[in-house]
Amino acid sequence: MxxxxxxxxxxxxxxxxxxxxxxxxxxxxxxxxxxxxxxxxxxxxxxxxxxxxxxxxxxxxxxxxxxxxxxxxxxxxxxxxxxxxxxxxxxxxxxxxxxxxxxxxxxxxxxxxxxxxxxxxxxxxxxxxxxxxxxxxxxxxxxxxxxxxxxxxxxxxxxxxxxxxxxxxxxxxxxxxxxRGEPGVTFVSSERTALPMTSAPALPKSALSFDDALKLWVLERRPREKTQYEWRRIMNEFATFVGHREAGRLTPDDFIRWKQSLLEAGRSTKTIRDAKLAPIRAILQIAVENRKLDGNPAEKVTVTVKKVAADARRDFTEEEAVTVLKASLSERKPVLRWVPWLCAYSGARVSEVCQLRREDVFQHEGIWVMRFSAEAGDLKTASSERTVPVHSALLENGFLVFVQTTKSGPLFVDLPPDTFGRRGGNGLKVIGRWVRSLGLKDPRLAPNHSWRHRFKTMGRRYDLRLDIVDAMVGHAPNKVGDRYGAHPVSAMRREMEKIPSLILERS
Structure with a gap:
């Protein structure tokens, strides 16, 4: 579990x-x-x-x-x-x-x-x-x-x-x-000598292990299980490279050598900076802040990342969106039939949609809504927990019929949880491969996340209130004033319905 x-x-x-x-x-x-x-x-x-x-x-x-x-x-x-x-x-x-x-x-x-x-x-x-x-x-x-x-x-x-x-x-x-009541006796960990000893050699000064540093980071930052798994894997990879697991023995040269080996292996500079160096730097920094290390040897080791326009992620075009949603109409698997539609008309993350439960779809003040709740599974941020209206395109295509014919619990029971108990992990893979099979091969197009980009684009195109768009997709407000008050569901529906339904010609 x-x-x-x-x-x-x-x-x-x-x-x-x-x-x-x-x-x-x-x-x-x-x-x-x-x-x-x-x-x-x-x-x-x-x-x-x-x-x-x-x-x-x-x-x-x-x-x-x-x-x-x-x-x-x-x-x-x-x-x-x-x-x-x-x-x-x-x-x-x-x-x-x-x-x-x-x-x-x-x-x-x-x-x-x-x-x-x-x-x-x-x-x-x-x-x-x-x-x-x-x-x-x-x-x-x-x-x-x-x-x-x-x-x-x-x-x-x-x-x-x-x-x-x-x-x-x-x-x-x-x-x-x-x-014996000897004065000044204190109990200290075996990192130091508890009492002066003449017969037994002193233990070597304790070095913080990678595992201890990871435990400290988990305790303080409380990351998601998937993040813990990924960062632990990176630490193990680094430990294999340096040949030990002692944080106290690390030097900046160790990280420079590792960076060089990754560059020579053809890894992208962005991957090296964000997915390799950054996690270890963050873990060691927690140890420094808790006085377990004198300094962070990875602090100033980085790599220059040149932004390339061709690498920027983009949203689905009108034609691509039609291709995906039309193809989903003929799918029998609920995850392929409904997850693309829910993402297209809500801007929600695939992981959020995949862990929806029947009880998360209900009427609020006479409006059908979807609730993205931490009770259903992990959410990326605090602002990700939200309730948004169900777009009329989903109602017209029978989404409520699907919900009402589903037993209490997860809507997408055919999608097995991944190692971390999250359906979203497997959902990303299943839907990603399926979208690519439709001929959408552009690497700048993310088969799942591009729906969020598209939803924000639609918000600008059809003049939706951008603070309400942020609330619907779960983005934290940029302005202090936007944090005051709530976003009523009726206001969300008013803005959401400005986005027209795509015209699909059924074959």
């Missing part, structure tokens, strides 16, 4: 997501089911987005196959356990007995011949305790690997277990000092 769902009995929100077929044998289950531990809808959405980002990262790691960990990488993964161990024993620090700090020095030594020749528990209580501590370290390592979706070899698992042991040693020393 693309959104959190509320348990019918407890009222608690949950995440539920189907596991891709290729990962079921690895994960061992068909769906991810996780309680968000809140009954607040707004908080559930925030936690849901964060959990989805973590799941996507874990799935991407599983698809990447076996990962070999360096000692530095193992230390960075293990540091997450410091706060967990402290929190577990914070109230009763003296009761922490599972980890014996005095045995740490000899923790990983092999068992002696005497230990091997006697049943467990009959000799050397300290030796038995060391084995328990080793098992605890490996248990912690396995938990961290599972949480990140990492598959490692035995050597890497051992490195992580040793890193876990070091973190538990530090945390346990801090707890012991607190239990």
């Amino acid at each position: 693309a959104r959190p769902f509320k348990h019918p009995k407890t009222g608690m929100y949950w995440l539920r997501r189907r596991v891709p077929a290729d990962l079921i044998p690895i994960i061992g289950k068909r769906e991810e089911l996780l309680s968000l531990k809140t009954k607040d809808a707004g908080e559930a959405k925030r936690l849901h987005a964060m959990a989805l980002a973590e799941i996507d990262a874990r799935w991407a790691t599983l698809r990447a196959g076996t990962t070999k960990l360096t000692e530095r990488e193992a230390a960075e993964i293990a540091r997450d356990l410091f706060d967990r161990w402290i929190e577990l024993h914070r109230d009763e620090p003296s009761q922490q007995t599972r980890w014996r700090t005095d045995l740490f020095e000899n923790l990983w030594r092999p068992p002696t011949a005497d230990e091997l020749s006697h049943p467990l528990g009959e000799i050397d209580v300290d030796g038995v305790k060391r084995r328990e501590m080793e098992a605890l370290a490996f248990e912690g390592a396995d938990t961290l690997l599972q949480g990140r979706g990492l598959i490692t070899d035995g050597e890497s698992r051992g490195k992580l277990a040793r890193a876990v042991a070091l973190v538990l040693q530090r945390a346990s020393l801090a707890l012991a000092a607190q239990a």
